[in-house]
Amino acid sequence: MPLIRNGRLADDPWTALADDAELPPTGAVIVSLARFRTEREVLFNRGAPLGIRLKSSELASEIGADAPRLDLIAIDFPVFRDGRGYSTARLLRERWGFAGELRAVGNVLRDQLLFMDRCGFDAFEVESPDAVAAWEKALAEFSVFYQPATDARVPARLQRLQRRAAS
Amino acid sequence: MYRYDEFDQTFVAQRVAQFRDQVARRLVGELTEDEFRPLRLMNGLYLQLHAYMLRVAVPYGTLSSRQMRKLAHIARRYDKGYGHFTTRQNIQYNWPALKDVPDILMELAEVEMHALQTSGNCIRNVTADQYSGAAADEIEDPRICAEVIRQWSSLHPEFSFLPRKFKVAVTGAPHDRAAVAVHDIGIRIVRGDDGEVGYAVLAGGGQGRTPMIGKTVRAFLPKPYLLSYLEAILRVYNEFGRRDNMFKARIKILVHEVGIDEFRRRVEEEWEHIRGTAVEVPEEEVRRIASYFAPPTFARLPAVSEGFERQQRTDAQFALWARASLHxxxxxGYAIVNISLKPIGGVPGDATAEQMDIIADLAERYAFDEVRVTHEQNLTLPHVRQDDLYALWQELDAAGLATANINTVTDIIACPGLDYCNLANARAIPIAQKISERFGDIEQAHDIGELKIKISGCINACGHHHVGHIGILGVDKKGVEFYQLTLGGDATETAALGELVGPAFGYDDVVDAVEKLVRIYLGLRQENERFLDTYRRVGLQPFKEKLYAAH
Structure with missing residues (x-):
């Protein structure tokens, strides 16, 4: 499935590790939260990039203070209607200091990309043959935003104040 | 009223362009109906029994004459010449063609309107007291708060895929005309102990198959913290609301299952993290929004218009209308005027394009250019000089808009029911029409007094039957329509859910049963008691016994 990172098609150097698969000696791996919990020390001391894949029912607080030590967090959208991942993403970024790659996986559709981008996702597995075109279109559809989120877009209310101050 | 600036205008224009692209993709088959569904639902477009239905947002129920004329134009050009005002202060068109919907949205954008978030599992159009800015008992105009929420919630990136739909209502007066206790979040503008104005925040109210009265999460929230507090509630709901069963996904179930104390604890804990951060709306932006809701320039008039007094004495029909319609x-020297959309035997909430145009004209001439939609499916002219009431009444009467039945037995709320809706189990509109005809004598209706009948065609309760003084719920029993009756519901500040009175009645018997309930009330009532007062005094039993007694 095409992976978009920071707006471009990207290679995926990560290996998604099943819970019963042997931990390879080297290379970047993504593990489940359950496996992370049981092998936390081993995983952190491996000397290779570490990622966790969260189910939609798993909360940001379950990673909590470990977030800054991770290189990637993938959040699953089992179906696009399940919107828990938006809160999870914002909390990981805004409360738990996660600065690595935040990847949306699962039922990720083009019409959700802007919302995800605004909540702090910077990588997307998109079910679309022309993923980059869809991405670019989705992000260009709006230039006005009414509320602050994780992104740096300036909400309309602040633009209004800035404009008034400048005039 | 609020006017769009270039940011608002750009936003709705971009939304129309986005939807036009989505419709084009659907029409060429690039999107399946399954994929298109969530997209159209975010623009208020439903697929009903016979056709698409477009629900247009009327934020907090406020319309200008120009907007009302546009609604009339859309009814005429793209629909069958009428529209249907809803219990959420919106308007629905029942027969638009899919290919026309982007054009309709473009026309709406021209008058600063949209269909955003009138459906889907997002924060829906925010509703408010229809007497905002006019009612004598008001602490503050709730539309300021509602507009702040409208903007904050528009395409909210975190809360557009909630477990279920999410409805917010605001009242600025102690007397609750916005039914805030049966909303996912209800906001009451209140005065704190030291006189400071703030918000009482309720959560977990709702109707549907599991009706609940909202519970107080916070008795007093200082105004600057409105948005952080809402964001905290929404985040707790998004994280913990049930997603395993669509019928248990509303916030009321979460509040009920974890209990209000635990729910409040989670909300307050979340709030501690975000209160006072960038989510709060700046004071200057609140002032900007508030300036749009400044009162119109009223004339200085005596409290009572002598002309109006005289006209009531000399014209009994006018006096009857005035008694029912004014607040x-x-x-x-001014009055609030209600316009009944419940003509005897008519469809509750329907208005023709011609009527909409006439009301727009009247609002322009008599009411500072404003019309309100009420959650009881009527319209309101909020600011009319008492001196003008007689002339206004004559023009309304000529247009079939002067039925003197506001708050009476024929001022019925009804959902579209089986005539339009694919969720319905039974017809609702024809029952409303038959009851209306049964009590068609206006003077008799006035004698019966305030009586709120509310009819839903299925347990989703769009017709608010749970909070009807008499509630009527259509159910399906082996392919046959039956109607359950509930008594004692109330949507105001003394909110209560109706109690089931007994076995259901068939389609042909339910109107007789309602009439019987009214007669039982008339036999039991003491001086000046409304139906609800009598019910509260005597309880269900006397009604039940007499209703089911053999002749």
Whole structure:
């Protein structure tokens, strides 16, 4: 499935590790939260990039203070209607200091990309043959935003104040 | 009223362009109906029994004459010449063609309107007291708060895929005309102990198959923290609301299952993290929004118009209408005028394009250019000089808009029911029409007094039957329509859910049963008691016994 990172098609150097698969000696791996919990020390001391894949029912607080030590967090959208991942993403970024790659996986559709981008996702597995075109279109559809989120877009209310101050 | 600036205008224009692209993809088959569904639902477009239905947002129920004329134009050009005002202060068109919907949205954008978030599992159009800015008992105009929420919630990136739909209502007066206790979040503008104005925040109210009265999460929230507090509630709901069963996904179930104390604890804990951060709306932006809701320039008039007094004495029909339709205005010499969309035997909430145009004209001439939609499916002219009431009434009457039945037995709320809706189990509109005809004598209706009948065609309760003084719920029993009756519901500040009175009645018997309930009330009532007062005094039993007694 095409992976978009920071707006471009990207290679995926990560290996998604099943819970019963042997931990390879080297290379970047993504593990489940359950496996992370049981092998936390081993995983952190491996000397290779570490990622966790969260189910939609798993909360940001379950990673909590470990977030800054991770290189990637993938959040699953089992179906696009399940919107828990938006809160999870914002909390990981805004409360738990996660600065690595935040990847949306699962039922990720083009019409959700802007919302995800605004909540702090910077990588997307998109079910679309022309993923980059869809991405670019989705992000260009709006230039006005009414509320602050994780992104740096300036909400309309602040633009209004800035404009008034400048005039 | 609020006016769009270039940011608002750009936003809705971009939304129309986005939807036009989505419709084009659907029409060429690039999107399946399954994929298109969530997209159209975010623009208020439903697929009903016979056709698409477009629900247009009327934020907090406020319309200008220009907007009302546009609604008339859309009814005429793209629909069958009428529209249907809803219990959420919106308007629905029942027969638009899919290919026309982007054009309709473009026309709406021209008058600063949209269909955003009138459906889907997002924060829906925010509703408010229809007497905002006019009622004598108001602490503050709730539309300021509602507009702040409208903007904050528009395409909210975190809360557009909630477990279920999410409805917010605001009242600025102690007397609750916005039914805030049966909303996912209800906001009451209140005065704190030291006189400071703030918000009482309720959560977990709702109707549907599991009706609940909202519970107080916070008795007093200082105004600057409105948005952080809402964001905290929404985040707790998004994280913990049930997603395993669509019928248990509303916030009321979460509040009920974890209990209000635990729910409050989670909300307050979340709030501690975000209160006072960038989510709060700046004071200057609140002032900008508030300036749009500044009162119109009222004339200085005596409290009572002598002409109006005289006209009531000399014209009994006018006096009857005035008694039913007017509400005290905060400004001396003015009145709030309700326009009934419940003509005897008519479809509750329907208005023709011609009527909409006439009301737009009247609002322009008599009411500072404003019309309100009420959650009881009527319209309101909020600011009319008492001196003008007689002339206004004559023009309304000529247009079939002067039925003197506001708050009476024929002022019925009804959902579209089986005539339009694919969720319905039974017809609702024809029952409303038959009851209306049964009590068609207006003077008799006035004698019966305030009586709120609310009819839903299925347990989703769009017709608010749970909070009807008499509630009627259509159910399906082996392919046959039956109607359950509930008594004692109330949507105001003394909110209560109706109690089931007994076995259901068939389609042909339910109107007789309603009439019987009214007669039982008339036999039991003491002086000046409304139906609800009598019910509260005597309880269900006397009604039940007499209703089911053999002749």
């Amino acid at each position: 005290p205005h905060k400004q001396p």
